Each structure stands twice: as structure tokens, then as C-alpha cells.
Amino acid sequence: xxxxxxxxxxxxxxxxxxxxxxxxxxxxxxxxxxxxxxxxxxxxxxxxxxxxxxxxxxxxxxxxxxxxxxxxxxxxxxxx
Amino acid sequence: xxxxxxxxxxxxxxxxxxxxxxxxxxxxxxxxxxxxxxxxxxxxxxxxxxxxxxxxxxxxxxxxxxxxxxxxxxxxxxxxxxxxxxxxxxxxxxxxxxxxxxxxxxxxxxxxxxxxxxxxxxxxxxxxxxxxxxxxxxxxxxxxxxxxxxxxxxxx
Numbered sequence: 001x002x003x004x005x006x007x008x009x010x011x012x013x014x015x016x017x018x019x020x021x022x023x024x025x026x027x028x029x030x031x032x033x034x035x036x037x038x039x040x041x042x043x044x045x046x047x048x049x050x051x052x053x054x055x056x057x058x059x060x061x062x063x064x065x066x067x068x069x070x071x072x073x074x075x076x077x078x079x080x
Numbered sequence: 081x082x083x084x085x086x087x088x089x090x091x092x093x094x095x096x097x098x099x100x101x102x103x104x105x106x107x108x109x110x111x112x113x114x115x116x117x118x119x120x121x122x123x124x125x126x127x128x129x130x131x132x133x134x135x136x137x138x139x140x141x142x143x144x145x146x147x148x149x150x151x152x153x154x155x156x157x158x159x160x161x162x163x164x165x166x167x168x169x170x171x172x173x174x175x176x177x178x179x180x181x182x183x184x185x186x187x188x189x190x191x192x193x194x195x196x197x198x199x200x201x202x203x204x205x206x207x208x209x210x211x212x213x214x215x216x217x218x219x220x221x222x223x224x225x226x227x228x229x230x231x232x233x234x235x236x
Contacts, residue, residue, distance in 0.1 A: 007132050056136055078205035079198040079222060080162055
């Protein structure tokens with residue numbers, strides 16, 4: 001599964017990372033897993049203000065990621 | 081409906097000329113330029129702005145704001161051009177123009193669009209200064225400006 005990052009998370013982790021998908025994993029479980037892999041970005045990865053997005057729609061924390069190729073993490077918007 | 085994301089600097093006067101050339105007898109055009117400031121709110125010199133965007137959601141957010149303005153105000157045309165990528169101080173970040181038969185609708189539509197851009201446009205903005213880089217989030221006053229246009233008034 002590919003994980004895309006924007007804003008401050010893109011600075012910290014790059015445009016995209018690949019991780020092996022895990023059966024039954026939710027957004028919140030993925031956040032915890034990523035935070036463990038990237039401790040310096042953990043505060044942003046775990047922040048409720050950073051929203052998860054799948055197929056161009058914001059998804060909840062209990063969203064099941066199985067079958068989806070890409071999830072994105074969007075920090076709070078700065079606006080235009 | 082003219083909404084465009086510009087990855088390079090653009091000439092706002094040309095946008096305005098193109099916009100007015102496409103009109104058909106409207107009596108009012110209002111335009112707004114947002115320009116990259118050369119100082120942070122703390123007074124530090126800004127070396128550059130970085131406007132990160134999403135490949136689809138950013139344009140979608142601009143189109144939604146434009147559609148809402150069309151629905152809300154008696155305007156006949158609206159244009160939004162927004163920069164992305166590296167922006168130098170003094171460069172235009174955003175151009176907004178609205179045309180209407182009469183001026184009030186054009187004024188209000190541009191006011192509405194610029195307020196909504198501040199909180200609802202999908203951008204992540206980084207200010208780079210000699211002291212370092214920091215990512216910007218909307219200020220409280222941006223949210224209260226947005227709130228002015230809320231459909232349901234706050235309960236007394």
C-alpha cells in the first residue's frame with residue numbers, strides 16, 4: 001500500500017512511502033504503525049487534525065484500508 | 081466558469097483583460113489580487129513561499145468555491161487563478177474577478193470567494209525565512225471571516 005503525504009508531512013517523510021498492507025487494518029491502526037516507523041513525524045501522524053483521505057474523500061479513523069492501494073494524510077489546510 | 085491552478089508566475093493584468101474581453105454587457109467587474117508578503121506576521125523577512133497542493137482536491141476545492149459563489153450571488157462570470165509551487169515575495173498568489181449587471185453582487189462575490197479561499201482551499205503554505213521554515217495554518221480571524229457567510233446564523 002502506498003501512503004501519500006502533503007504539507008509538513010511531505011517535508012518530513014517525502015511524497016510517498018510504501019508499506020505492506022495488513023489485513024483488517026483501519027486508518028487509526030495504520031497511523032500507529034507509521035508513527036512507530038517514523039518517530040520524528042509521530043506527533044503529526046497521530047494528530048486528529050491530520051485527516052486521512054482515500055480515493056479523494058476524507059475517511060474516518062475506523063475506515064478499513066483493505067483493498068485500497070493508496071491512502072493520503074492531509075495536514076490542516078493553510079488556505080489560499 | 082474559469083478556475084485555474086498556475087504553477088508559474090502569471091500576469092494578473094492579462095487575466096483581467098481576458099476576463100473583461102469575454103463579457104457581454106455587464107455593468108460591473110470587481111477584481112482582487114492577493115500578493116505574497118515580504119514579511120511574516122512576526123516581521124521576519126520571507127525568502128519564499130511554498131504552496132503545496134493536491135493533484136485533484138485542490139482544483140476541486142476551487143471549483144466548489146466558485147460554484148457556491150455563482151449560486152449565491154447574481155454574477156454572470158467568475159475567474160479564480162491560484163498559484164502553486166514556489167512563490168517569491170511580491171508575486172501574485174491569487175487573482176479573483178467577478179462580473180455582474182450591477183456592482184453589489186460583484187463586490188460581494190469577490191469578498192465571499194476570498195474569505196472562503198483562506199479556510200477552504202486545499203493548499204499547504206510554508207514560509208521560508210533565514211531563521212527556518214514554518215507551515216502556516218488559518219488564523220482565528222480567517223475562520224471568523226469565513227463564518228460571516230454561514231447559512232445559519234449563530235443562536236443568540
